[in-house]
Amino acid sequence: MDSDRRHHLFDELAVVGKAFGSPKRLELVELLAQGERTVESLARTAGMGMTTASAHLQVLKLANLVRTRRDGTKVYYRLAGDDVAELYVAMRRVARERSADVSRALEAYLNLPGSDEVGLVSRADLKRLLERGEVTLVDVRPPEEYLAGHIPGSQNVPLGDLGAQVEQLRSAGAVVAYCRGSFCVMAHDAVRILGGEGIAARRLEDGMLEWRAAGLPVAAGAS
Amino acid sequence: MDSDRRHHLFDELAVVGKAFGSPKRLELVELLAQGERTVESLARTAGMGMTTASAHLQVLKLANLVRTRRDGTKVYYRLAGDDVAELYVAMRRVARERSADVSRALEAYLNLPGSDEVGLVSRADLKRLLERGEVTLVDVRPPEEYLAGHIPGSQNVPLGDLGAQVEQLRSAGAVVAYCRGSFCVMAHDAVRILGGEGIAARRLEDGMLEWRAAGLPVAAGAS
DNA sequence: ACAGTCCTCCAGAGATCATTGGAGGATGAC
DNA sequence: GTCATCCTCCAATGATCTCTGGAGGACTGT
Numbered sequence: 001m002d003s004d005r006r007h008h009l010f011d012e013l014a015v016v017g018k019a020f021g022s023p024k025r026l027e028l029v030e031l032l033a034q035g036e037r038t039v040e041s042l043a044r045t046a047g048m049g050m051t052t053a054s055a056h057l058q059v060l061k062l063a064n065l066v067r068t069r070r071d072g073t074k075v076y077y078r079l080a081g082d083d084v085a086e087l088y089v090a091m092r093r094v095a096r097e098r099s100a101d102v103s104r105a106l107e108a109y110l111n112l113p114g115s116d117e118v119g120l121v122s123r124a125d126l127k128r129l130l131e132r133g134e135v136t137l138v139d140v141r142p143p144e145e146y147l148a149g150h151i152p153g154s155q156n157v158p159l160g161d162l163g164a165q166v167e168q169l170r171s172a173g174a175v176v177a178y179c180r181g182s183f184c185v186m187a188h189d190a191v192r193i194l195g196g197e198g199i200a201a202r203r204l205e206d207g208m209l210e211w212r213a214a215g216l217p218v219a220a221g222a223s
Numbered sequence: 224m225d226s227d228r229r230h231h232l233f234d235e236l237a238v239v240g241k242a243f244g245s246p247k248r249l250e251l252v253e254l255l256a257q258g259e260r261t262v263e264s265l266a267r268t269a270g271m272g273m274t275t276a277s278a279h280l281q282v283l284k285l286a287n288l289v290r291t292r293r294d295g296t297k298v299y300y301r302l303a304g305d306d307v308a309e310l311y312v313a314m315r316r317v318a319r320e321r322s323a324d325v326s327r328a329l330e331a332y333l334n335l336p337g338s339d340e341v342g343l344v345s346r347a348d349l350k351r352l353l354e355r356g357e358v359t360l361v362d363v364r365p366p367e368e369y370l371a372g373h374i375p376g377s378q379n380v381p382l383g384d385l386g387a388q389v390e391q392l393r394s395a396g397a398v399v400a401y402c403r404g405s406f407c408v409m410a411h412d413a414v415r416i417l418g419g420e421g422i423a424a425r426r427l428e429d430g431m432l433e434w435r436a437a438g439l440p441v442a443a444g445a446s
Numbered sequence: 447a448c449a450g451t452c453c454t455c456c457a458g459a460g461a462t463c464a465t466t467g468g469a470g471g472a473t474g475a476c
Numbered sequence: 477g478t479c480a481t482c483c484t485c486c487a488a489t490g491a492t493c494t495c496t497g498g499a500g501g502a503c504t505g506t
Contacts, residue, residue, distance in 0.1 A: 003270060005332040009406065010246035012325045016318040017249065020240030022464085023233035039483060047226060052465060054484060059463095064321035073473045073482045080321055087317045094310045095239040098287035098303055102235045109228040183232065245494085262453060275495060277454060296452045296503045 019063035020091060024048060025056045032066060033085045033209040034141065034180055035148020035220065036078035085213040092183065110185055119191065119202035121176050123214065126151075126204055129174065136172040138201075140179050140190045141208070151178065151211060152219040159186050159193075166197050175201040181209030242286035243314060247271060248279045255289060256308045256432040257364065257403055258371020258443065259301035308436040315406065333408055342414065342425035344399050346437065349374075349427055352397065359395040361424075363402050363413045364431070374401065374434060375442040382409050382416075389420050398424040404432030 019025060027046045031037060037045075043053035057077055060066045065084050069076045079085055095102045121129070129135035130153045137154040139146050146156035157165050169175050175194065179186035187203045194201040212218060242248060250269045254260060260268075266276035280300055283289045288307050292299045302308055318325045344352070352358035353376045360377040362369050369379040380388050392398050398417065402409035410426045417424040435441060 002332075005328070006250075007246065009325075009328040009332045010249050012322065012328045013249055013315060013318050014244055014246040015322070015324075016314055017240065017243030017245070018463095019244075021237055021242075021244035022240070023230065023237040024464090026233050026236055026240065027229075040481095049466070050483075051467080051485090055464075058484080063318075065317075070473085070483095073480090075483060083317050083320065087313050090310050090313050091239055092236060094288075094306050095236050095286075097306065099235065099238070101238075102232075105228070105232040105235045109225075109232045241493095247494090263451095272496070273453075274455090274497080278494080281454080293453095293502085296450090298453060 015063045016065065019060050019065055020088070022056065022059075024052070025060060026088070028053065028056055028060065029065070029079070029084070029088050030180065030183065030209065031145075032077060032079050033088065033212055034145040035218075036069065036076045037144070037148060038074045038076055040074075041144065042077065082212055082215050085209055089181075089210055089213040106183065109183070110188060119200070120205050121202050122205050123211065123216065126176060129176070135174045135176055136169065137204075138169070138175060138177045138190065139208075140177050140186045145180070145208075147221060149208065149212070149218045149220050151208070152217055154178070155223070159189060162190055162193055166194070166199070169194065169201070170197070170199055175199060176204055177201055178204035178207045178211075181207040238286045239288065242283050242288055243311070245279065245282075247275070248283060249311070251276065251279055251283065252288070252302070252307070252311050253403065253406065253432065254368075255300060255302050256311065256435055257368040258441075259292070259299040260367070260371060261297045261299055263297075264367065265300065305435055305438050308432060312404075312433055312436040329406065332406070333411060342423070343428050344425050345428050346434065346439065349399060352399070358397045358399055359392065360427075361392070361398060361400045361413065362431075363400050363409045368403070368431075370444060372431065372435070372441045372443050374431070375440055377401070378446070382412060385413055385416055389417070389422070392417065392424070393420070393422055398422060399427055400424055401427035401430045401434075404430040 020029075024046070028042055031042055031045060039054055039057060040050060042057070043050045046053065048056075057066065061068065061077075065080055066077050067080050069078070096106065126135070126137070130137065137151060139150050139154040139156045140159050140162065141150075141156070142158055143156055146154075146158075150156065157169075177187045177190040177194075179190075182205075184207055187207065191201045191203050243252075247269070251265055254265055254268060262277050262280060263273060265280070266273045269276065271279075280289065284291065284300075288303055289300050290303050292301070319329065349358070349360070353360065360374060362373050362377040362379045363382050363385065364373075364379070365381055366379055369377075369381075373379070380392075400410045400413040400417075402413075405428075407430055410430065414424045414426050
């Protein structure tokens, strides 16, 4: 029968949809978009049990959205490709544009009553600034995520260490901060903190997730 | 607590994912991408009960992916925007690229052992051909879907009527056929049928769904 | 008012999913 | 070998989703 084949096709398709249909799994995808990570690290950061995280990762793996790599006793998960990050970004954008609930939840989380979107730097602008060496690019994510993948030319200054680096940054020229992505508070916080110190830092539009989704180059390891 | 707000944000986001997480709902989205339709018509075409279809449509509506319009006793559903079609297309593409199961199910449904992708016309090529009046563009979908939205300049020749129109098409110049989208067999069938009559018809890459997702103009009503 | 159509809501049964703890497999250090 | 670590698998519970029929709401035509 013809419609059997059709139903089977949609069944297979829905596997991907289902994988994106759980808040926990979306959180894992968001973290995986920062770079590869172990199960334990993902579970700890996302605040869920190891077995729970593992189970969700299996679902993502079954949908072929993530791949694994074993190193010793650890298993590293990573997104299966930039197109997965791209799909996730597209879904977030649609959700945000279509649903007032989502925008409200986002504003509540980012703690932005209005928009403090002065001092946004686009990806194109950043590229130009980096080429000319006219910018100090600060990655405020945890070292773990920085090591797993960052924008070439950035230096890692985790939010907690920002206070200690204020003087170094004061003498730098233009400062641009970024973090995980547009659903991440860390760069907002960093700009606020630096602003309190009299340093007019700006924020990169979005963050690592969207950088990766755009297919831009990613560096791994230290420096 | 900060992570409460974060969890709430991901809960809201997952509503969209969940909406795309059911084969039946995906089938409805595919049909809705053709143009607005009533619940009864959707249920009949997709082969599900009215109450089932209505329930699934409620889920899509709750996720703000579709909108409704009442006309007399009928309720017309339509996609909330082209970005929804775009998201669906992106999801299909990822699923197809990532999952061998999906490609296999697709090939089984389309009945293509290899690829008979000779005679594909890109959207850009079609645009050029239409501007020069050098093409007869045939929409082989059911009249209902043609009326709800079609490519400007196309004429509706449903698959079942194709036999009766063979002579008219034989005297036409270049013939290009299209249907719902890349997961739809009708244009494949049409090209095969016309080929059997000695008419070298070509197929538009993809179909109405992708046309809409690309934000290209859509005409409604007759002719 | 009344009947007819189209749709949504409700309630219940069955299926599927999420989470949890515990068992066990794979690997590395010793 | 033994132990420790990291992860996956299994089993069981409770939660959620799906589908179905029936009731009822909204609207039209007479």
